Amino acid sequence: MKFFKLMMTYAFVIITISALLMGCARRPSAEELAQLQDLRAEVAALEREISAKEQEKSGLQQQVSQLDQDMRKCAEDKEKVRQRLQQWN
Amino acid sequence: MKYKSLLYLLVAALLVTTFAVSDVVAQDRMTRDQWQQQMSEFTQKRDELRQQLNSLESEINGLNEQIAAKRQEYQACREEILAMVGASEAEIMSLVERIQQLENQVSGLERLSDSDLLARRGEVDEIKKAIDELKMNRQTAHPDVYDRLMALDQRVNNLLDRLEKMVQIYTVGTWSRDRDCLWNIAKKGEIYNNAWLWPRIWQANRDQIRDPDIIHPGQRLQVPPKGDGHMTSEEQQAANRYYREVREGLR
Numbered sequence: 001m002k003f004f005k006l007m008m009t010y011a012f013v014i015i016t017i018s019a020l021l022m023g024c025a026r027r028p029s030a031e032e033l034a035q036l037q038d039l040r041a042e043v044a045a046l047e048r049e050i051s052a053k054e055q056e057k058s059g060l061q062q063q064v065s066q067l068d069q070d071m072r073k074c075a076e077d078k079e080k081v082r083q084r085l086q087q088w089n
Numbered sequence: 090m091k092y093k094s095l096l097y098l099l100v101a102a103l104l105v106t107t108f109a110v111s112d113v114v115a116q117d118r119m120t121r122d123q124w125q126q127q128m129s130e131f132t133q134k135r136d137e138l139r140q141q142l143n144s145l146e147s148e149i150n151g152l153n154e155q156i157a158a159k160r161q162e163y164q165a166c167r168e169e170i171l172a173m174v175g176a177s178e179a180e181i182m183s184l185v186e187r188i189q190q191l192e193n194q195v196s197g198l199e200r201l202s203d204s205d206l207l208a209r210r211g212e213v214d215e216i217k218k219a220i221d222e223l224k225m226n227r228q229t230a231h232p233d234v235y236d237r238l239m240a241l242d243q244r245v246n247n248l249l250d251r252l253e254k255m256v257q258i259y260t261v262g263t264w265s266r267d268r269d270c271l272w273n274i275a276k277k278g279e280i281y282n283n284a285w286l287w288p289r290i291w292q293a294n295r296d297q298i299r300d301p302d303i304i305h306p307g308q309r310l311q312v313p314p315k316g317d318g319h320m321t322s323e324e325q326q327a328a329n330r331y332y333r334e335v336r337e338g339l340r
Contacts, residue, residue, distance in 0.1 A: 028124035036124060039131040046138035053145040060152035067159040074166040077232040081173050084230040 176228040184234045187223070188241060191216055195244050203255055204316035206248070208323070213248050220245060256293070261308040271301050274310070281315050288328035289313055289320055301331060302340065 028036070119127075171178065194216060198206060206213070220242050223229050229238050259280065262269045271291055276284035291301040293311045298304060320328065334340045 026121040028119060028121050032124060033119075036128055036131070039128065039135065043131055043135050043138060046135060046142060050138060050142055050145060053142065053149060057145060057149055057152065060149060060156060063156050064152060064159065067156065067163060071159065071163050071166065074163060074170070078166060078170055078173070080235075081170055081230050081232065084235065085173060085227060088227050088230070 170231065174228045174231045176231060180228060181231050181233055184223070184226075184228060184231070185237070188234065188237050191219060192237070192241055195241060195248070198248055199244070203251070203314065207252060207255055207313050207316065208321040210252055211323075213245065213252065217245050217249065255314050256311045257314075259290075259310045259312050261304050261306050261310060263306045269304065269306070271298075271304065274312075280312055281318075283315075283318065286315070286318070286320065288324045288331070292321075292324045292327050 171181070176184075194212070198209065198213060198216075201209065220238065223238055224242070229235055259274060261267075261274075264270070267273075271287040272284045275281045275287040275290060281289070287301070290310055290312055291298055293313045297308060297310075304310070331340075
């Protein structure tokens with residue numbers, strides 16, 4: 001019986017202390033939590049925007065590469081035309 | 090009695106704990122320190138992303154400028170080629186269309202059987218002539234035209250080779266020894282074995298036979314294949330004209 005009494009007392013003390021620790025910890029206000037949410041949303045939006053810009057950049061790089069190829073072909077064509085015209089003269 | 094009061098105390102402690110836990114759950118289990126930490130982490134991440142976005146935007150602007158400059162350069166190159174051949178864009182387009190027409194015509198001829206192709210030999214010759222005329226035009230040196238024209242020329246040459254292989258050559262002998270006239274030549278077993286097909290030899294050799302009654306020893310005549318043994322409409326018309334002239338005493 002004495003043992004049971006001792007155990008009950010221990011349980012009471014532990015539960016009370018943990019409740020006090022949890023309940024009395026410093027917590028952010030609702031306004032501060034909203035501020036954090038806004039910040040998270042802003043980060044997510046920036047990530048989406050960056051992803052779109054990366055795609056745009058990749059498309060533009062392909063265009064540049066295609067134009068370089070076209071330009072090389074045009075230079076080759078010009079040389080060929082020059083040689084053909086020499087035959088005409 | 091003492092146990093009872095202890096039990097009450099325990100229940101009270103449990104209630105306090107439940108309240109505290111629900112409070113923590115309601116606040117996303119976040120303490121102020123955690124909030125502070127997340128705020129600083131996200132603020133740092135946001136600043137980095139903003140920086141990355143700015144850098145991307147400036148790269149994109151650079152690429153757009155590069156593209157505009159390269160397009161201009163490419164356009165200048167194209168115009169330079171046009172100036173070299175002395176043509177406008179519209180003239181080149183018109184040449185490309187003309188070549189397209191000839192290509193379609195040649196595709197049709199390529200699908201013909203040997204005898205049908207032979208019957209339309211004139212068409213092949215006309216296409217060859219058109220290509221030769223185009224080749225004289227210096228505008229065809231333009232890259233959009235030249236390679237297609239050369240490929241077309243090759244296809245027409247292949248058709249002419251095919252026609253060439255179909256035609257055998259007969260050298261006209263003397264009348265006294267061989268009794269060679271178009272009628273007798275067509276009648277020969279190794280030729281058509283059918284004298285009535287003589288207009289075919291005449292029509293195939295219009296360049297060297299003006300009057301089908303007159304051929305000369307040593308003349309090398311092209312002899313088209315017999316085919317199905319029927320004359321083409323062109324050959325038939327020529328034969329009819331000849332027989333009419335004979336009937337009317339013009340020959």
